[in-house]
Amino acid sequence: MILHGxxxxxASYRVRIALNLKGLGYDLSAHDLRKxxxxxxxxxxxxxxxxxPALQDGDLIVTQSPAILEWLEETHPDPALLPTAANERAAVxxxxxxxxxxxxxxxxxxxxxxLRSNFDADQATVDAWAAGWIAPGFDALEALIVRHGGAxxxxxxxxxxxxxxxxxxxxxxxxxxxxxxxxxLLAIEATAQAHPAFASAHPDRQPDADA
Amino acid sequence: MILHGxxxxxASYRVRIALNLKGLGYDLSAHDLRKxxxxxxxxxxxxxxxxxPALQDGDLIVTQSPAILEWLEETHPDPALLPTAANERAAVxxxxxxxxxxxxxxxxxxxxxxLRSNFDADQATVDAWAAGWIAPGFDALEALIVRHGGAxxxxxxxxxxxxxxxxxxxxxxxxxxxxxxxxxLLAIEATAQAHPAFASAHPDRQPDADA
Numbered sequence: 001m002i003l004h005g006x007x008x009x010x011a012s013y014r015v016r017i018a019l020n021l022k023g024l025g026y027d028l029s030a031h032d033l034r035k036x037x038x039x040x041x042x043x044x045x046x047x048x049x050x051x052x053p054a055l056q057d058g059d060l061i062v063t064q065s066p067a068i069l070e071w072l073e074e075t076h077p078d079p080a081l082l083p084t085a086a087n088e089r090a091a092v093x094x095x096x097x098x099x100x101x102x103x104x105x106x107x108x109x110x111x112x113x114x115l116r117s118n119f120d121a122d123q124a125t126v127d128a129w130a131a132g133w134i135a136p137g138f139d140a141l142e143a144l145i146v147r148h149g150g151a152x153x154x155x156x157x158x159x160x161x162x163x164x165x166x167x168x169x170x171x172x173x174x175x176x177x178x179x180x181x182x183x184x185l186l187a188i189e190a191t192a193q194a195h196p197a198f199a200s201a202h203p204d205r206q207p208d209a210d211a
Numbered sequence: 212m213i214l215h216g217x218x219x220x221x222a223s224y225r226v227r228i229a230l231n232l233k234g235l236g237y238d239l240s241a242h243d244l245r246k247x248x249x250x251x252x253x254x255x256x257x258x259x260x261x262x263x264p265a266l267q268d269g270d271l272i273v274t275q276s277p278a279i280l281e282w283l284e285e286t287h288p289d290p291a292l293l294p295t296a297a298n299e300r301a302a303v304x305x306x307x308x309x310x311x312x313x314x315x316x317x318x319x320x321x322x323x324x325x326l327r328s329n330f331d332a333d334q335a336t337v338d339a340w341a342a343g344w345i346a347p348g349f350d351a352l353e354a355l356i357v358r359h360g361g362a363x364x365x366x367x368x369x370x371x372x373x374x375x376x377x378x379x380x381x382x383x384x385x386x387x388x389x390x391x392x393x394x395x396l397l398a399i400e401a402t403a404q405a406h407p408a409f410a411s412a413h414p415d416r417q418p419d420a421d422a
Contacts, residue, residue, distance in 0.1 A: 048354035049309060049347075060298055066277065066312065067304035074297040086285040087271055093278035097311075098260060101277065105316035118340065119330040129329065136260075143259035 001026040002056040004043070006033050007206035010104055011065040012053040013167035016206075018069050020197035021158060022076045029056075030208035033109055066100055069160050081160045092154045095144055095161035099168045103137040106130070107171060130175040134168070138182045141165070145184045151191055158195070166192045170203065212237040213267040215254070217244050218417035221315055222276040223264040224378035227417075229280050231408035232369060233287045240267075241419035244320055277311055280371055292371045303365045306355055306372035310379045314348040317341070318382060341386040345379070349393045352376070356395045362402050369406070377403045381414065 003019065003026045005012030019026055031037040031052050039050045047054045047063045054063045055071070062068045073081055082089045105111070107130035115121040115129060141153075148154045153161035169189050172179060179186055192198035203209060214230065214237045216223030230237055242248040242263050250261045258265045258274045265274045266282070273279045284292055293300045316322070318341035326332040326340060352364075359365045364372035380400050383390060390397055403409035414420055 049313070049351035051313070060301075062298075062301045062305065064305040064308035064312065066308040067301045070304055071297055071301040074300065086282055087273075089285065090271075090273045090278045090282040093281055094273065094275040097275035097277040100308075100312055101275070101316050102260070102262070105312050106322065111317065114340075114343065115330075118336075119326075119332075121330075125329075129325075132325065140260035 002029050004029045004031060004054040005052045006031055007203045007209040009052050010167040010171050013201060014065050014163045015053045015068050016201035017163045017198055018072050020201050024076060028207060091148050092159045092161045095153050096164045098137055099164040103133055103168055106133040127175045131177050134172050138185060142182045142184050152188055166198055213240050215240045215242060215265040216263045217242055218414045218420040220263050221378040221382050224412060225276050225374045226264045226279050227412035228374045228409055229283050231412050235287060302359050303370045303372045306364050307375045309348055310375040314345055314379055317344040338386045342388050345383050349396060353393045353395050363399055377409055
């Protein structure tokens with residue numbers, strides 16, 4: 001398989017974690033978002049949206065990280081990243097979607113660029129904007145983890161929710177947020193840092209990362 | 212079941228469509244987002260995020276529309292809103308996520324309020340912001356529908372992708388967008404307008420809608 005990604009893309013980071021957890025090898029096709037390499041004609045022919053990540057498997061191209069993660073779960077079910085019971089699967093997916101729909105879309109690169117160009121936002125304003133969406137999302141996540149979590153977001157094994165959480169924590173740190181209000185999130189992050197699948201997916205360890 | 216929703220919430224609209232397509236009755240618990248009714252203590256005890264929709268089924272509360280839709284699909288599989296083959300399921304989910312992650316989060320009420328309060332954005336600026344995310348998303352969707360679509364986003368039966376598309380088109384109209392660049396999306400909208408499950412889910416037909 002080929003993962004079309006970018007080292008600092010949070011959505012690419014999610015997919016790297018899942019591939020690693022499932023023990024699936026892949027080749028990286030890096031697209032530097034700062035240079036607009038996700039908008040080349042060749043890549044647009046694969047993915048008309050011109051965004052990363054996309055996962056290529058022979059003639060198949062799967063776009064959008066939520067769809068990629070569900071596809072990986074269906075085609076490579078072991079180890080499972082969703083529980084078995086529908087009610088529990090819903091709890092994991094809700095935590096994933098809270099991050100994937102209500103936090104990350106508001107702090108990704110294209111949106112921050114738009115704030116700068118449309119509203120002359122400076123770095124402090126951009127950081128405050130990002131934190132303004134991350135903080136209430138993390139508050140809700142912390143409450144959901146009290147309800148459902150253990151060593152990980154849901155119970156004592158990593159799930160799709162953790163594939164979303166760890167990249168979002170990385171992103172929050174880039175906006176210089178104080179994360180001490182969310183001790184359960186930090187505990188999960190510490191667990192993840194010691195887990196090879198998460199550690200090797202870290203942006204700094206990717207071949208396309210800045211030196 | 213009880214659907215916690217709001218007539219103009221695009222994510223609530225998605226869930227109404229899916230419930231109708233599956234022939235599932237429900238009671239509405241309306242939360243007027245303009246009055247902050249999604250932040251009451253009683254509702255926060257159910258859904259710590261204080262957002263709609265949430266679906267309540269006995270003691271179970273499912274939050275986040277992507278999780279609700281997948282839960283409905285797993286617990287009430289007939290009629291199916293996802294194809295059978297993993298590759299095809301991925302295509303439907305990718306279209307859904309394109310809307311759910313890359314369009315809708317940038318034009319929902321709380322974000323537009325933040326643009327007004329943080330950047331003194333006026334209505335024209337807000338409309339342009341929303342259109343600036345909707346247009347490239349619709350461009351990509353139009354291309355994906357060429358690849359996968361028929362009478363609906365994927366083939367000739369409604370799927371989860373259509374549950375996302377129709378509310379997003381409603382939203383685009385509220386921002387006064389000219390939708391003529393996307394004839395395939397408009398053709399699907401016309402098909403949906405004639406389908407009872409979609410027609411009865413329309414915001415204007417909800418009991419909590421403005422007169």
